[in-house]
Amino acid sequence: MELIKWAEQKFGGVTSFTTVQNLKTITRTEAQGTKPGSSNCVLENEDISQKPFLKTETEPKGIISCVPEPQNTSYDEIHVINIPEDSTVRNVYLQVKKQGTSLFLRGPQGTTWTFLRTDFWKLGSNNDIQVPQIQSKIERTYTGTLSGDKSEDVQKMALEYFKVSYFTSYSEITLNATTIFLGIGKQHNLPERSPTVKTAMDKNMIPITTNAPNQMPLTMALYTSPDYRLPLDPETRLQTNKRIYAEISGNTLGGMVLTLKVINCIVCSKASCSVRKELPFMLEACSVDSCQNSARLSFSLDQLQETTSTMWDLECSVNLCHSENCVEGGRVRRNLEVTQSCQPQ
Numbered sequence: 001m002e003l004i005k006w007a008e009q010k011f012g013g014v015t016s017f018t019t020v021q022n023l024k025t026i027t028r029t030e031a032q033g034t035k036p037g038s039s040n041c042v043l044e045n046e047d048i049s050q051k052p053f054l055k056t057e058t059e060p061k062g063i064i065s066c067v068p069e070p071q072n073t074s075y076d077e078i079h080v081i082n083i084p085e086d087s088t089v090r091n092v093y094l095q096v097k098k099q100g101t102s103l104f105l106r107g108p109q110g111t112t113w114t115f116l117r118t119d120f121w122k123l124g125s126n127n128d129i130q131v132p133q134i135q136s137k138i139e140r141t142y143t144g145t146l147s148g149d150k151s152e153d154v155q156k157m158a159l160e161y162f163k164v165s166y167f168t169s170y171s172e173i174t175l176n177a178t179t180i181f182l183g184i185g186k187q188h189n190l191p192e193r194s195p196t197v198k199t200a201m202d203k204n205m206i207p208i209t210t211n212a213p214n215q216m217p218l219t220m221a222l223y224t225s226p227d228y229r230l231p232l233d234p235e236t237r238l239q240t241n242k243r244i245y246a247e248i249s250g251n252t253l254g255g256m257v258l259t260l261k262v263i264n265c266i267v268c269s270k271a272s273c274s275v276r277k278e279l280p281f282m283l284e285a286c287s288v289d290s291c292q293n294s295a296r297l298s299f300s301l302d303q304l305q306e307t308t309s310t311m312w313d314l315e316c317s318v319n320l321c322h323s324e325n326c327v328e329g330g331r332v333r334r335n336l337e338v339t340q341s342c343q344p345q
Contacts, residue, residue, distance in 0.1 A: 062087075062175035067168065076100050076122075077168040079184055082154040083107035084174060091179040101184060104142075104158035104167075105129075106149070112137070124161040218250045218318060218332035226284065228296065237339045240301045245284065248318060248332050249294035259321040260295040260329065267304065267336070270311035277303060279314070304338055312336040 007014050085108050095116045102122035105113050114130040129138040146157045221231040223245040269275040284296035320329035
């Protein structure tokens with residue numbers, strides 16, 4: 001855009017604007033038609049193909065892919081992307097356009113993969129991962145014994161990491177650019193299983209999305225005991241004089257471990273939410289191993305004792321934290337059916 005503004009100021013307008021990727025040579029075609037400096041000022045029809053233009057020659061596209069025959073269409077998609085050691089690419093911006101997609105990303109040391117959307121998929125990489133909504137980098141998740149940039153080695157890394165015997169596609173990127181934008185998923189008329197790539201010579205050229213990120217899918221399970229062993233059936237009626245224990249959990253990026261922090265909870269009557277109450281709760285202690293990507297709390301429904309409604313919605317707001325950085329994680333909701341309990345005199 002800066003170049004277009006400069007041309008408009010310099011020449012008064014722009015006839016065309018062209019972006020060239022992987023440029024090899026650029027030459028000026030021989031000038032024909034009306035000769036410069038001619039005294040003949042009579043306008044004549046000319047073949048535009050004979051006018052002088054710049055001629056460009058580009059290198060072959062720097063991404064190659066193979067797509068094996070699918071063994072079972074019900075399998076999740078697994079895309080393997082490899083940047084060989086001799087490639088200059090070190091910064092990759094990705095946009096995954098389909099949920100349920102798994103990615104294995106392999107690059108030279110110093111490569112950073114940055115996701116433009118916080119879609120939630122399974123992810124493995126020997127490099128650092130950057131999610132803009134979580135400001136600190138996530139260290140490499142693949143720590144296996146296999147190494148190398150050969151296609152066979154990288155494919156074995158992915159199969160070892162995901163513990164599967166198949167992959168959806170394998171791609172190698174060898175571009176003369178330090179930064180690229182990579183889209184995974186269907187785009188225009190391209191096959192949905194083929195990654196698409198765009199190069200960028202400057203980080204500012206990367207089209208950062210302005211849409212709100214997809215939030216983590218959250219679930220809530222209820223228990224009547226603090227041992228959290230037997231979740232209650234969703235149809236179970238809850239007594240208002242009993243303490244209820246809840247566990248909120250979500251799915252995250254591959255080996256990425258997040259801390260879930262419960263911000264607040266409310267209960268809302270099913271009758272058009274005619275009654276809405278803040279629900280006090282207590283956070284329950286939980287070991288790191290037991291509460292990876294989850295949080296535990298407990299609460300009492302005694303404030304519903306005097307209400308006439310028996311059907312309620314319970315909704316809790318959650319933040320997602322990595323190290324000291326937190327972002328809004330969304331809300332989790334579930335139905336409650338309560339039964340009034342006889343209070344002791």
